[in-house]
Amino acid sequence: MRAQRIDTPPDGFRLEPEFVSPDEEREVLAAIATRSFRDVVMHGVVAKRRVLHFGWTYGYETWRIAPGEPIPPWLAPLRDRAAALGGVDPAALGQALVSEYPPGAGIGWHRDAPMFGPVVIGISLAAPCRFQLRRTLEGAPRVFEAELAPRSAYVLAGEARRAWQHHVPPVRALRYSITFRTVRDPARWTAAGALVE
Numbered sequence: 001m002r003a004q005r006i007d008t009p010p011d012g013f014r015l016e017p018e019f020v021s022p023d024e025e026r027e028v029l030a031a032i033a034t035r036s037f038r039d040v041v042m043h044g045v046v047a048k049r050r051v052l053h054f055g056w057t058y059g060y061e062t063w064r065i066a067p068g069e070p071i072p073p074w075l076a077p078l079r080d081r082a083a084a085l086g087g088v089d090p091a092a093l094g095q096a097l098v099s100e101y102p103p104g105a106g107i108g109w110h111r112d113a114p115m116f117g118p119v120v121i122g123i124s125l126a127a128p129c130r131f132q133l134r135r136t137l138e139g140a141p142r143v144f145e146a147e148l149a150p151r152s153a154y155v156l157a158g159e160a161r162r163a164w165q166h167h168v169p170p171v172r173a174l175r176y177s178i179t180f181r182t183v184r185d186p187a188r189w190t191a192a193g194a195l196v197e
Helices: 022-032 073-086 158-162
Strands: 004-006 013-016 038-042 045-054 056-058 065-067 095-101 107-110 116-126 129-137 140-148 153-156 165-168 175-183
Touching: 013 140, 022 073, 022 116, 022 175, 056 095, 073 116, 073 153, 073 175, 116 158, 153 158
Parallel strands: 004 140
Antiparallel strands: 013 153, 038 045, 045 056, 045 095, 056 065, 095 175, 107 165, 116 153, 116 175, 129 140, 129 165
């Protein structure tokens, strides 16, 4: 069944244009350029996008999180502002994920892994992209689409985080995203990524 496009964003989705200044974008991109990205491998397939994890690492093959390199000072001001946008304490944003999307790279439909908590804040840098959210409502798939302009930020919370999937279709030009996520108590997760009650 073909998805129906909707114009009203899901509850809990918020888009903030010009969240980052042009000067700040240049500084952050310069800091990113000094880092070595790692491949994303899922089901034995290497994805086109590459990543950096801070605070907590995530195993795309194992579904496990583990303590990682601390969030670096050059991301701290963005984390503080992202926390204010998401309505959480900066310390609650325990993970920062920096993703590099070369031309043709995207990310498939998904919800962020359940060990990450109820608030996700993403920041787009360099090139724009389309950002889509989907959910089946009243027996029919519905899709909401937003344009993530360079230097914009979005929040996924509430229903948008819990019940909607999201994805980024292949980008046309080099794009970076910085995603800050709350982290549930890691001691409550088994090696297989299942919640221990």
